[in-house]
Amino acid sequence: MSLSGIAQVVVPNVVGETQAAATTAIRGLGLSLETVTTASSNTVPSGSVISQSPTGGTSVNPGSAVNLVVSSGPAQYFLTTAANPVNGGSVTPPSGNFNAGAVVSVTATPNAGYLFSGWSGPVA
Numbered sequence: 036m037s038l039s040g041i042a043q044v045v046v047p048n049v050v051g052e053t054q055a056a057a058t059t060a061i062r063g064l065g066l067s068l069e070t071v072t073t074a075s076s077n078t079v080p081s082g083s084v085i086s087q088s089p090t091g092g093t094s095v096n097p098g099s100a101v102n103l104v105v106s107s108g109p110a111q112y113f114l115t116t117a118a119n120p121v122n123g124g125s126v127t128p129p130s131g132n133f134n135a136g137a138v139v140s141v142t143a144t145p146n147a148g149y150l151f152s153g154w155s156g157p158v159a
Contacts, residue, residue, distance in 0.1 A: 048091020069100030081108035110135040
């Protein structure tokens, strides 16, 4: 019991759980879910809880709010690939989203009568 005479509730540790499972556990103890924000993570799967506040194991009053940070998965970047002129050949992979830090092998294949002369734009 707290000093005010109200029985305390222990916040469950939901880090690593899916957002749905975390929500069920939090609300099942009579706590409320105040905010859910997202953040990218290379280690926590998309849709799973990265962190919570208050932390698991903390005693709080019934109805207290819990905040979650949920993984949106790895950060991504958009890679644009194209042959110039367009009829001069092809570049693979096609333009699209890739995980940050991923190594992407890019191949240029010239059409007959064209030569590959180099890449342009920022490449890291």
